[in-house]
Amino acid sequence: NAARRIVLTGAAGGIGTMTRPLLAKLYPGLVLSDRVTPPDLQPGETFLAADLTNPDEVAAVLKGADGVIHLGGHSVEGTWDQILQANIVGCYNVFEAAREAGVKRVIFASSNHAIGFYPRKKRIGTNLTVRPDSRYGVSKVFGEALGSLYSDKHGIAVTCLRIGNVGPRPLDVRRLSIWISPRDLVQLFRIGLDHPDLRYEIFYGASDNAAGWWDNSRAEQLGYRPQDKAEDHRAHAEAEQAKIGPDPVGDLFQGGTFCSAEFTNDV
Numbered sequence: 001n002a003a004r005r006i007v008l009t010g011a012a013g014g015i016g017t018m019t020r021p022l023l024a025k026l027y028p029g030l031v032l033s034d035r036v037t038p039p040d041l042q043p044g045e046t047f048l049a050a051d052l053t054n055p056d057e058v059a060a061v062l063k064g065a066d067g068v069i070h071l072g073g074h075s076v077e078g079t080w081d082q083i084l085q086a087n088i089v090g091c092y093n094v095f096e097a098a099r100e101a102g103v104k105r106v107i108f109a110s111s112n113h114a115i116g117f118y119p120r121k122k123r124i125g126t127n128l129t130v131r132p133d134s135r136y137g138v139s140k141v142f143g144e145a146l147g148s149l150y151s152d153k154h155g156i157a158v159t160c161l162r163i164g165n166v167g168p169r170p171l172d173v174r175r176l177s178i179w180i181s182p183r184d185l186v187q188l189f190r191i192g193l194d195h196p197d198l199r200y201e202i203f204y205g206a207s208d209n210a211a212g213w214w215d216n217s218r219a220e221q222l223g224y225r226p227q228d229k230a231e232d233h234r235a236h237a238e239a240e241q242a243k244i245g246p247d248p249v250g251d252l253f254q255g256g257t258f259c260s261a262e263f264t265n266d267v
């Protein structure tokens with residue numbers, strides 16, 4: 001009764017580092033991958049180095065895998081070439097290697113920046129036109145579309161998580177609406193890896209946030225019961241916000257500073 005082989009790309013990154021210990025308990029066959037070895041690699045953890053832009057290296061990592069949690073890539077706005085290589089080419093290589101290796105489940109780390117130009121005053125679900133706020137956001141929309149293709153055409157069960165911001169607590173007022181704790185995010189990973197009826201889903205990666213902008217009822221239907229609430233950290237978030245000051249464009253939109261960067265339109 002071999003443990004299921006679940007591959008975590010981007011294992012040395014921020015979310016990988018925060019979720020690895022929880023995932024290791026749930027999936028004893030967990031395989032970590034990144035370009036660089038995680039500095040805190042534990043005895044008993046399996047690590048395979050791969051550059052996502054190299055199809056052969058990605059194929060070697062996904063060989064024999066049952067599922068992949070794809071966190072790897074460029075995690076903020078970047079130059080077109082950075083985004084193209086890490087998030088467009090890299091994401092394609094992961095889905096192609098998954099198809100080739102017969103991997104049954106893919107979790108794709110999408111982002112709130114796929115819909116960042118929705119105004120903060122609008123509550124949104126997942127059944128709507130995307131409004132990316134950056135080249136980075138466009139790359140996340142690309143990953144969601146690729147996931148839809150590989151689900152319909154190749155029968156891979158794909159879960160796209162439009163992740164807000166992961167951390168021990170919300171960093172500012174915007175994050176009171178989009179924050180998710182590591183353990184709540186792991187709950188969403190589990191639904192994507194384990195739910196029996198899943199084909200293609202988009203969920204929001206947010207905890208139980210009173211100030212939230214997103215209707216996450218589909219995730220709740222499939223069993224999501226977030227345990228953490230941003231509101232418990234309001235005082236901290238407001239104190240941090242006071243240090244930042246106003247952003248006349250970013251403060252209007254869900255994506256915040258990703259919207260105001262390089263902005264030349266009228267509001």
Ligand code: 15L
Nearest residue numbers: 075076111112113163164165
């Ligand atoms: C993201 O998608 C980034 O990966 C992360 O670094 C944060 O900037 C986050 O969004 C956010 O919107 O707070």
